[in-house]
Amino acid sequence: MRKNSNHRDYFGLESKLSDADREIQQSIRQWVDQRILPEIETHAQNHSMDIRWMTELAELGCFGGQLSKEKSGRDWSYLTYGLAMQELERGDSGLRTMASVQGGLVMYPIAEFGSEEQQQKYLSKLATGQCIGCFGMTESRHGSNPKGMETRLVAKDDYFLLRGDKAWITNASIADIGIIWAKNEEDHIVAVLLDMKKNGVSVKTIDDKWSLRASITSHILMDDVRIEASDILPHARGLRSALTCLNKARFGIAWGAVGAALACCDTAMDYACNREQFGKPLAQFQMVQKKLAETVTAIAQAQLMNYRLAELADNGQVTAGQISMAKRANVEMALNTARTCRQILGAEGLRSSYPIMRHLMNLETLVTYEGSHDIHLLITGQEITGYNAFT
Known part of the structure; x- marks a missing residue:
């Protein structure tokens, strides 16, 4: 024990x-x-x-x-x-x-x-949870290139029409409202506060995903949905506003990934200390201790980065590149931790009586969303070199 x-x-x-x-x-x-x-x-x-x-x-x-x-x-x-x-x-x-x-x-x-x-x-x-929201920026044809979005807000006499689609949207099927990013007729990106029950809005839940299965992910189709001027966020100006929102989410992911890693590490530690092979606990074997020690080291490094990241954010000094570095590094750490911990459990680690495979599948999504793994390198890369590699 x-x-x-x-x-x-x-x-x-x-x-x-x-x-x-x-x-x-x-x-x-x-x-x-x-x-x-x-x-x-x-x-x-x-x-x-x-x-x-x-x-x-x-x-x-x-x-x-x-x-x-x-x-x-x-x-x-x-x-x-x-x-x-x-x-x-x-x-x-x-x-x-x-x-x-x-x-x-x-x-x-x-x-x-x-x-x-x-x-x-x-x-x-x-x-208070009386209203549930979703955030629609990603499209079926445009993931890492949000500038290419095709959702349009078209001006009429005294109203607008919203047309387009958004893909892989968390909470959409249970949402009352959505923050939908679209291009207006001047090709400027604007944010629309969309009532999800309006005529012309249809939502389809994605039922065949292997990851994040305990949350709702959907596609949104908007077919000439009537939008009033009062539905547009007046101070959202271009892609920069949308990316500011994403940085809030990325900060949460950097911390959340550590939570997933801790859950996997807890499971592997308990299993190794209580499972016996060759007359002694797995945790007494050198190779198992190596795996556990490396896992704890990686988690500690991520925690130290997160605490400093939070300190910078609280002082108004954090940069997008620092948030991207932490998000990318900590998700990679958590994914590697889950794989290592699953190996410690052997075949037992594949069972749903342990949480590791669920976390492992979930973390595969974290590698991709709110900016893919490679995109975050380019965000940090731009900060440290001064060159924009996106264009």
Whole structure:
């Protein structure tokens, strides 16, 4: 039996947390342990989620917690927000994704780019889970090249028509509203606050995905949907505004990936310390200790990066390249950790009675979304060289 659990926080970073941060972290950790872990494997197997999670996540403050109280947030620091995302993804990447979308990709743009009327109408409802949102930028023909988007907002006499499609959109099938990015007739990118129940909007759930099976992902088709001027976010100006939103989500992914890695490491550590081969625990074998020690090292490195990233963000000094570096490096670390931990369990690691394969499949999505693995290298590369490799 394992004698200690210092692998989860090997450099004692949590000892520096404030009492408030520790209380928030513990409340989310407890909710994940008691509410999510007993049922998440069933949901993943059945490709389902419990809609009640949304209300419960809201009660925990996970929707827009980093926004100011005046904008229906809780004045969380970036460190607090990161800790929350880490705990959610320790449960499941899909769970953290739903929270990231609601807070970082829906509430944030309304708070940052929306009118006073839009903020008053939606932010409190989104924060409490009474309203569910989605974020539509990716299209079937345009993933890593958002400038190529074909969704159009066409001006008429006193209204607009929205036409196009969005692909791989989290929460769309259960969403009440969507932040949809489109090009106007001047070819400028604008953000539309779309009522998902409007005539001309159709949503199809993607049922054949192997990853993020405990969250809802869909395609959105918009066929000449009538849009009023009051539905357009007035202060969203071009692709830069959309990418600002994505940086909020990428920050959450950098922290969340560590949560998934911790879940895999916990499982492998417990298994290795309790499973016997050749008359002694697996954890006593040199090669198993090598795997575990390398895994704990990689997690500790990611944690150190995340804590510094949060410090920079809280001081208003973080850059897009730093966020991209952390997102890419930590997702790669978590994916490698999941693979290594699965090997420690051998064939048992393939079973749904252990969480590793579920995390492994989920992490394959994290490699791709909110900027693919290689795109993040180019974002950091542009910052360190001064050259734009995208064109």
